[in-house]
Amino acid sequence: MSDDFLAELGAEIKPFRVHVCLGPNCTAKGSPDLLQHLEETIWRLDLQNAVEVIGTSCRDRCEFGPSVNVYPGPVFYNHIDRGAIDTIVSEHLQHGQIVDRYVFRGEPRR
Numbered sequence: 082m083s084d085d086f087l088a089e090l091g092a093e094i095k096p097f098r099v100h101v102c103l104g105p106n107c108t109a110k111g112s113p114d115l116l117q118h119l120e121e122t123i124w125r126l127d128l129q130n131a132v133e134v135i136g137t138s139c140r141d142r143c144e145f146g147p148s149v150n151v152y153p154g155p156v157f158y159n160h161i162d163r164g165a166i167d168t169i170v171s172e173h174l175q176h177g178q179i180v181d182r183y184v185f186r187g188e189p190r191r
């Protein structure tokens with residue numbers, strides 16, 4: 082859904098959306114725990130009005146999972162763990178700085 086469409090519906094548009102892959106490969110690598118950690122961190126830092134967190138289907142980068150996408154962008158992050166979540170929150174979601182060391186360098190499967 083586009084932001085324009087959401088605005089027409091009167092839906093709240095937050096500055097950032099984070100998609101955490103809950104596909105089978107990322108789930109096996111611990112993504113449900115990462116989703117919970119991200120949600121708890123967002124609430125602890127009172128960022129719930131700035132960041133929407135969504136668990137998603139496969140992001141087509143299974144061999145590099147756990148996979149996370151941050152919008153606007155999207156910025157594709159991979160090999161994510163709890164420490165990476167903390168860094169992405171503090172650098173990207175709080176200060177708008179893309180965390181280069183977790184950025185996906187390959188090509189998603191089509």
Ligand code: FES
Pocket residue numbers: 102103104105106107108138139140141142143144146147148
């Ligand atoms: S299962 Fe996460 S990228 Fe495919």
